Amino acid sequence: xxxxxxxxxxxxxxxxxxxxxxxxxxxxxxxxxxxxxxxxxxxxxxxxxxxxxxxxxxxxxxxxxxxxxxxxxxxxxxxxxxxxxxxxxxxxxxxxxxxxxxxxxxxxxxxxxxxxxxxxxxxxxxxxxxxxxxxx
Numbered sequence: 001x002x003x004x005x006x007x008x009x010x011x012x013x014x015x016x017x018x019x020x021x022x023x024x025x026x027x028x029x030x031x032x033x034x035x036x037x038x039x040x041x042x043x044x045x046x047x048x049x050x051x052x053x054x055x056x057x058x059x060x061x062x063x064x065x066x067x068x069x070x071x072x073x074x075x076x077x078x079x080x081x082x083x084x085x086x087x088x089x090x091x092x093x094x095x096x097x098x099x100x101x102x103x104x105x106x107x108x109x110x111x112x113x114x115x116x117x118x119x120x121x122x123x124x125x126x127x128x129x130x131x132x133x134x135x136x
Contacts, residue, residue: 003029003049011047011098024073030065032073039104040112042077046070046101053097054088063099070103079105083113 005012013019014033021033024044035043046069048062055063067084074082085102087094106112 004051005049006051009051009098010096011045011100012051015047015049024076025069027065027069029062030069032069035102039114040107042079042103042105043112044073044077044103046073046103048099050099052099053094055086055099056088058099066101070101073103077103077105079107081106081112085113 003015005015010019011031014021015031023031023033025032029049030046031049032044032046035045046066048058048066050058050062052058052062070084074084083102083104083106085104086100088099102113104113
């Protein structure tokens with residue numbers, strides 16, 4: 001399972017050591033480091049060593065290590081509350097176009113990830129139709 005990195009990607013440059021970072025953990029397929037623009041103390045990024053912009057483009061063998069690494073970071077932080085966040089595409093708030101996962105401690109209501117969840121009432125028939133159309 002060979003890494004695939006590109007020349008002009010910020011995270012690929014960090015993985016290659018061309019840009020400094022505060023590394024937390026590195027495996028054969030994953031590189032984790034502290035975020036330099038944290039939402040709270042301990043905010044970390046878990047980055048697969050394969051350049052893909054969106055999660056569905058990432059080979060499974062690179063995705064498989066991400067959650068165990070995020071789990072180790074969350075446990076090491078000792079945070080009672082935290083978020084694991086992963087965005088795909090600019091509209092979904094992705095800033096660096098390389099798949100990555102945020103581990104964000106939530107020490108208080110005003111620190112860490114702050115979000116609004118605008119839930120809508122679902123139509124069960126439409127949900128069933130959607131599930132059938134997805135053909136998983």
